[in-house]
Amino acid sequence: MGTFDAIRPYADSEVSAVLARLCNDTEFLDTLTRFRLPKLAGLFGWALRPLVARRLRREVQGIDSVAKLQARIEPYVDRTIERATDGISYSGLEHLHKGRRHLYLANHRDIVMDPAFVNYALYHAGHRTPRIAIGDNLLQRPFVSDLMRLNKSFIVHRSLTGRREKLAAFQLLSAYINQSILQDDESIWIAQAEGRAKDGDDRTDSAILKMFHMSRKDEAFGQVIDELSLVPVSISYEYDPCDLDKARELYTRATTGSYTKAPGEDDRSIAKGITGYKGRVHIAFAAPVRGASDDAKQLAQEIDKCILGNYRxxxxxxxxxxxxxxxxxxxxxxxxxxxxxxxxxxxxxxxxxxxxxxxxxxxxxxxxxxxxxxxxxxxxxxxxxxx
Incomplete structure (x- = not known):
């Protein structure tokens, strides 16, 4: 078993087998049926499932690499953007070098669409898409984990409670991010803090920055950040499809001191975030950080100025x-x-x-x-x- 097998995305050699597994996954097929045929799925889901499976097998036939899968998915992403937005714009792509990999550190408002919009901008500008950090709290069902890892997602273990386990997980994550950029020639996308900024206050957690350095403690912090070519990214939505849900959560926390998610709430947030109306969307790429401070908190403040200043x-x-x-x-x-x-x-x-x-x-x-x-x-x- 490889060092990073527990968290890494699927390799090209694994794509065909994972797609075949998904084509026979009852829970995944039922989810597709409800999404594509919501009015019929309730009464006739059992009868429609074989039809959906047959259509899915045709769609994925011949796909044996991540690049081919992303190329097949791209028209669907374009269609989703056309239906759910009034257009996407982007700026700052001139700061990026196609021959160099970057660590994209972005504000976080939507579970799926934040990295999807960054991917969209990079893909259409001729850049390779990054590997995407995603919390294990969103991967409760096997088919969701398969889908995300097929699309270059790697797992961030957030559900660990023990201090020693957390430390080991961050150490592994740090090593994986550094290897991806410096050895595998693959860029990384990761949010600036754990969880979405539900109150609109986008701030960089200095602990995230320290994590990048954990696997290279014998080197200067600022040097590591410079070598990772950290690019602050601002993701701006005109309207948030989940804004009313976030308002309810913020109100509940303010009045009761806590908030407990209902079963399936993350799934509903994902679906609403993908299909809900967003108005205009803008993605701003800043220049890669150079001469980074050795003080993680000071660097976090500088990144905040960049992300907040570029917010549309x-x-x-x-x-x-x-x-x-x-x-x-x-x-x-x-x-x-x-x-x-x-x-x-x-x-x-x-x-x-x-x-x-x-x-x-x-x-x-x-x-x-x-x-x-x-x-x-x-x-x-x-x-x-x-x-």
Whole structure:
């Protein structure tokens, strides 16, 4: 057994066998049936399952490598983006060198679509797609694990409780990330902190940065970061399909002190994040970090300035900020009508009003904070104020 077999993505030599397994996985076929034929799946799922399996076998026939699988999936990703967004834009790709691998460190709002949009931008710009870090909490079912590992995902063990086990898992993860970039010639995508920033406050966890260094402790921290070619990435959604769910969770935590996920909640969040309306999406790639500080907390602050400063603010963010009790007058944030045209602003106001109306009154402050916080953060940077 290889050192990284427990966490690594599937290799090309394993693709055919895993696809064959998925074509016979009852739970996966039932999930596909519900997704493609929701009105018929309840009563006739048992009869439709063989038809779905036959169609799936045709779709994956001849696929014997990860690259071929991604090429086959790409039209479906394009179609999903067309249906669920008003377009995706990206900037900063000129900072990336096609002959060099990078460590993409991104803010985190959506479980699946964050890395998917980064992949989309890189793929269409002619760059190789990265290996993707995904928490083991999302891989409770075997077919989900198979799907993610087929698509270049590797596993981050978050469910461990023992200190020694956690330390060993981080050590292994650090070694895998370093080997991927420096030896395997494969880029990495990983979120800047564990879990999504449900309140819109994107911050880099210095523990993540320290983890990159764990397997190379005999070298200077800043040197390791420079060699990994760390690229801060800002992922900006005009609208979050899961914003009402996040508002409910934030409200529950604030009023009770805790929040317990219901069975299947992550699955529903994944589905909603993929298919729900997002408006416009922007992906901003910063230049790779050079001359990194040997202080992980200081480096985290510099990365935060980069990610928050490159975040694309849409009209809805300014509309939310204007009604936020936590706004800071000294930042002199302009009103939305000073920055956007009347037609664009009217569309944003209508969509924002619709979301506010759909949100229970007691949850609304937590809906507002999700969209307002990125404005505060960016204008703090513009005004050279502490984050």
């Amino acid at each position: 603010l849409f009209p809805v963010h300014y509309l939310a900020y204007a009604m936020w009790e936590g706004r800071e007058p000294e930042l002199a944030v302009p009103a939305a009508n000073e920055l956007f045209g009347a037609e664009e602003l009217a569309r944003a106001q209508a969509e924002w009003d619709r979301r506010l109306t759909a949100c229970p009154a007691e949850h609304r402050p937590w809906l507002v904070v999700q969209y307002a916080t990125p404005v505060r953060n960016q204008y703090r940077i513009r005004n050279a104020r502490p984050l």
